[in-house]
Amino acid sequence: MAIEQELQLDYRLNEHIVLIPAGPDHQAMMETTVFTPNGPGPFPLLIINHGKDPGRPDQQxxxxxYHMAHAFVARGYAVIVPMRQGFASSTGRYRDHGCDMTANGYTQASDILDALNYAREQPWVDPQRIVIAGQSYGGLATIALGTQQLPGVRGLLNFAGGLRDEECSWQRELVSAYxxxxxxxxIPSxxxxxxNDSLFGPELATRMHDAYLLAGGQGKLVEYGAFKRDSHGMLASRDGEKVWLGETEEFLKQVGMPxxxxxxxxxxxxxxxxxYAKVDDVDAVPFLTDNGRRAYRDYLTKLTPRAFAVSPTGAWTWAEEGEDPEGRALATCSAKxxxxxxxxSIDxxxxWNDGKLDQADKAALTASVTPAVDSNAKGAVGGTVGKSAN
Incomplete structure (x- = not known):
C-alpha cells in the first residue's frame, strides 16, 4: 500500500478519511477522503473519481x-474522493481486463456505486442532489456508472476520461466502450x-463523444485550448478552476444543482x-553542490505552482503543478x-528562513560549507501533471 509521509488534512474543509466497504461481499475497504462545510447538513454531494498512475495501484x-473540493465546499457541497479497490491504502484487489475497455469501466464503476450507496445513507448527505465526476480512468468509470438507475444523481462530469493499454488498439476499444x-x-453528462492532452487528444475525444451520442447518450463536449504543458492534469491544478468552473456551473444549473x-x-x-535573496539568485541557495545548483536553475523554468526544498545534508527536491507541491517537495527531500x-522557494x-536551523547547520551555512554528497530527490517532480498513464 502507498505510505504517505504525513497525513495531510485541511481543517478548513473539515477534511477527514473514512473507510467505505466495497466489493460483492463488502470485505474490501476503500480509503475515502471527505470534505464538508460546517454544520450537520444535509448537503448536496459531489463524488470525485481518480485516474491511474503508472506502476502499481497500491503505490499510488x-x-x-483539493482545488475542486475547495470550490464545491464553498458552494455548500459535501465532497468525497474514494480510492477504489487496490489503490493507495484501500484493500481489495485491483481488477484489470486488459484491452476490454468496456469491462474496465464497468468494473471500476462498481466501486463508485459502493461509495454512492454509502453516501446516500449518511445524515449529512442530501440523497436527492448528487453529481458524480471523474478524471481520466475515473472519468471512464463515471460514464460507465451512468448506465445504471441512480436515484438522486443529477449529472456526470467527465474530465479527460479514458484508459490506455499499449498492448492493443486501445483507441478503438475506448470508442467502442463509450x-x-x-x-x-x-444521466446527462x-x-x-x-x-494538448497527452493521452486523449482532440481527435480521439471527438470520436469517443460522437460514439456516445450516436448510441443514445446525452452529453456536451467542451474542447478547450492548451493548458500548461499537458491538459490531462488540468483538474488537479490550482489554475485549472479557470478552465472547468464556468462550464461546470452552467451544467449544474441545467440539472438543478446549486x-x-x-x-x-x-x-x-x-x-x-x-x-533572503531574489528567487533567480542561484548562488544564494544554501547547501547545494554544483549538481544541486543545476537542478535549481532547472526548477526556475518550471510552471507554478512549484516549490524547492533543501537540507543541510545537501539533499534537494523540486515539485511542480498538481496538489501541494510544497508538501511533496518536503516529503521527497526528507526521504533522502x-x-x-x-x-x-515557492512559486x-x-x-527561506535560516532561523529554523540548529547551531551546527547555521555554522555550515555561514561558512558556506558544501557537502560532498548531493542527494538528488527529484521523485516528486511533475505532480499530477506527471501522471501520464491514465
Whole structure:
C-alpha cells in the first residue's frame, strides 16, 4: 500500500478519511477522503473519481482533488474522493481486463456505486442532489456508472476520461466502450478535454463523444485550448478552476444543482516571502553542490505552482503543478536526508528562513560549507501533471 509521509488534512474543509466497504461481499475497504462545510447538513454531494498512475495501484498516493473540493465546499457541497479497490491504502484487489475497455469501466464503476450507496445513507448527505465526476480512468468509470438507475444523481462530469493499454488498439476499444455506455445511458453528462492532452487528444475525444451520442447518450463536449504543458492534469491544478468552473456551473444549473457561493473557505496559508535573496539568485541557495545548483536553475523554468526544498545534508527536491507541491517537495527531500528539509522557494519568491536551523547547520551555512554528497530527490517532480498513464 502507498505510505504517505504525513497525513495531510485541511481543517478548513473539515477534511477527514473514512473507510467505505466495497466489493460483492463488502470485505474490501476503500480509503475515502471527505470534505464538508460546517454544520450537520444535509448537503448536496459531489463524488470525485481518480485516474491511474503508472506502476502499481497500491503505490499510488491518496487523491484529494483539493482545488475542486475547495470550490464545491464553498458552494455548500459535501465532497468525497474514494480510492477504489487496490489503490493507495484501500484493500481489495485491483481488477484489470486488459484491452476490454468496456469491462474496465464497468468494473471500476462498481466501486463508485459502493461509495454512492454509502453516501446516500449518511445524515449529512442530501440523497436527492448528487453529481458524480471523474478524471481520466475515473472519468471512464463515471460514464460507465451512468448506465445504471441512480436515484438522486443529477449529472456526470467527465474530465479527460479514458484508459490506455499499449498492448492493443486501445483507441478503438475506448470508442467502442463509450458507444456501449451511450446505448445504456440514463444521466446527462458534461465532457471536458484539452487541446494538448497527452493521452486523449482532440481527435480521439471527438470520436469517443460522437460514439456516445450516436448510441443514445446525452452529453456536451467542451474542447478547450492548451493548458500548461499537458491538459490531462488540468483538474488537479490550482489554475485549472479557470478552465472547468464556468462550464461546470452552467451544467449544474441545467440539472438543478446549486452553484451559489455560500461560504468563505480560506486557502491554506503559505510561508511568507522573505528578503533572503531574489528567487533567480542561484548562488544564494544554501547547501547545494554544483549538481544541486543545476537542478535549481532547472526548477526556475518550471510552471507554478512549484516549490524547492533543501537540507543541510545537501539533499534537494523540486515539485511542480498538481496538489501541494510544497508538501511533496518536503516529503521527497526528507526521504533522502538524515536532517530535516526546509522550503527555499515557492512559486516566484524565496521563503527561506535560516532561523529554523540548529547551531551546527547555521555554522555550515555561514561558512558556506558544501557537502560532498548531493542527494538528488527529484521523485516528486511533475505532480499530477506527471501522471501520464491514465
Amino acid at each position: 498516493p491518496r487523491d484529494r482533488f 458507444a456501449n455506455y451511450g446505448a445504456n445511458a440514463r 458534461l465532457w471536458m478535454y484539452g487541446a 452553484t451559489k457561493v455560500l461560504y468563505n473557505v480560506p486557502e491554506p496559508p503559505q510561508p511568507p516571502k522573505t528578503d 536526508s538524515s536532517k530535516p528539509c526546509h522550503l527555499y 516566484d519568491y524565496v521563503v
